[in-house]
Amino acid sequence: MSSLEQVRVVSRATETTRAALIKAATSVFAEFGYDGGSVRLITKRAMANQAAVNYHFGGKDGLYREVLIAATRAFEENAFLDAEELDALSPEDALRRYLRQFLLPLVKRDRVSRYLRIFAWESVQPSQVFSAFIAQSPPRIFRLADRVVRRFLPQDASAETITFAMLWLAQQPMFFVREAERLGQPPFSLTFDDDSLERLVDTLACLSLQGLAGV
Amino acid sequence: MSSLEQVRVVSRATETTRAALIKAATSVFAEFGYDGGSVRLITKRAMANQAAVNYHFGGKDGLYREVLIAATRAFEENAFLDAEELDALSPEDALRRYLRQFLLPLVKRDRVSRYLRIFAWESVQPSQVFSAFIAQSPPRIFRLADRVVRRFLPQDASAETITFAMLWLAQQPMFFVREAERLGQPPFSLTFDDDSLERLVDTLACLSLQGLAGV
DNA sequence: TTTCGCTTCAAACGAGCGTTTGAAATTCAA
DNA sequence: TTGAATTTCAAACGCTCGTTTGAAGCGAAA
Structure with missing residues (x-):
């Protein structure tokens, strides 16, 4: 297995795209809700490719989960x-x-x-x-x-x-x-x-x- | 024009289908809302053809409007x-x-x-x-x-x-x-x-x- | 420079939606 | 009973959606 060496190498480009997607998704979901917010609009606002959502987050679900995690963290960290x-x-x-x-x-x-x-x-x-x-x-x-x-x-x-x-x-x-x-x-x-x-x-x-x- | 003779003749079958559609639409829209309630489900519950909605009401909009009219009437008529x-x-x-x-x-x-x-x-x-x-x-x-x-x-x-x-x-x-x-x-x-x-x-x-x- | 793994991309897939189509079935007046 | 009008029907159309695909692009190690 040797899974320890399997550390995910994350490039700067990756982080940029991920962050842009999460940011865009946050505003889109806030505006239209989960059902109403489309992947196409999110990727358009993030200036990313549609497939990027699935590549980085496994799907719309995963991206939304990431937004919820960020939201929870913001609230837990005395920001609220x-x-x-x-x-x-x-x-x-x-x-x-x-x-x-x-x-x-x-x-x-x-x-x-x-x-x-x-x-x-x-x-x-x-x-x-x-x-x-x-x-x-x-x-x-x-x-x-x-x-x-x-x-x-x-x-x-x-x-x-x-x-x-x-x-x-x-x-x-x-x-x-x-x-x-x-x-x-x-x-x-x-x-x-x-x-x-x-x-x-x-x-x-x-x-x-x-x-x-x-x- | 002679529009007076243009009285719409409504058969019993028509009324049956219309009524069934309105009844089914009422329960479906109550359950799932307007966006969430699909024409396919409505016609299935009404045991009618999908096209019937467009034929009788001009579309999903028209059917919903009919439901709203019925709702308004029920409320206005001291039923509420x-x-x-x-x-x-x-x-x-x-x-x-x-x-x-x-x-x-x-x-x-x-x-x-x-x-x-x-x-x-x-x-x-x-x-x-x-x-x-x-x-x-x-x-x-x-x-x-x-x-x-x-x-x-x-x-x-x-x-x-x-x-x-x-x-x-x-x-x-x-x-x-x-x-x-x-x-x-x-x-x-x-x-x-x-x-x-x-x-x-x-x-x-x-x-x-x-x-x-x-x- | 070559190679390899990660990332991006345009395009297409399949499913669900409301709607349209044109023919078949039914209804009803003549 | 006939014939025209109304109503039903299965099928398909066009659209949007989330997702998949496979090739192209890219950066860093060899």
Whole structure:
């Protein structure tokens, strides 16, 4: 076998193509979701050949998995909300913090925002890749929502109630992230800047705060 | 022209096929959405020929439009919530009524439930057909949500706040309708019967009630 | 310079989709 | 019963999709 010598030699060109594909795939999947994002569009944006996806990642699945890995890593590496950080805040501040973080894609279009959009897509139509990917560990947004919700619910709350409340909270910001573009057009015509984002956080926090407090 | 004599003669066979197609399309679109529901599956369930869709409805678009028309009619014909009926109730009861109606698909699988599922799909990925269809009049779920929300908000609430709150309320039950099947599996394993539906209405109403009251 | 392994490329494959076609079957008025 | 209009049907068309293919290009070691 002598598999030890089988170390994969990776040239610079390879890394360039791989990175370009992952970057393009991230934006395409964020824009259209997994099903809606085509390999042809991804390779076009990455200025790579169609076959490159299969060569480097074994297929569309593999490329998407790579994007999900990058997204997970970005979230785990304190680039996003920290669970302990949430615990340190008051319940109300934790909720506001949670909402603001997840609503950021409305005004920013950076890397993390694209990851959030991908998760927003998955929260609607989970792909097989995503389901398999999170089978090992529940997605961070659910863990965080769970964390926040428990701060508000009594100790003796039933598991069902906790699940209801957790799902309910997790989807609060997702709706606006997912619908950002549609909300910008009539009959809503909502444009999001820093100020209106803050007002949305206020409104949502108020809605959710009062709601959670009342359960 | 003598167009008056041009009355379309419709045979019984035609009506049978048309009705079968519309019925099959309703269940297929409810199950998979507009994009996901294929003409082949619809015609298979209707035990009709593939070409029948184009012959009778001019295409997939036309068939879907027919389903939307039927759905709209069912909702308008007092088969569903009545706006005046909502006004007659107390704000709290109106909210509960609203939630219960929209959560019914979780336990029932009747005609109206299928229509609601279709709207749940459209609330996520609006098809061109749907967008064009509702361009004339806003969908009933938004009008109803608007009605309920205004009962809770102060007179001087800004249009933006009303829009936020309305969108927020409209999507509350949709999430559970859309995700019914996924919630039935681990790690959630929620099964919905009359009792758990009532508990979900309770929880959601409580969350939303307190939320709306606090804005 | 030659050779070998890795990477890129244009082209095509096969499957699924909505739709079209033209003939066969059916319906219904004359 | 006849004949024209309507409806059904199997087959195929044209398109997009993810994927495969096999040759061409490339860079580094021999």
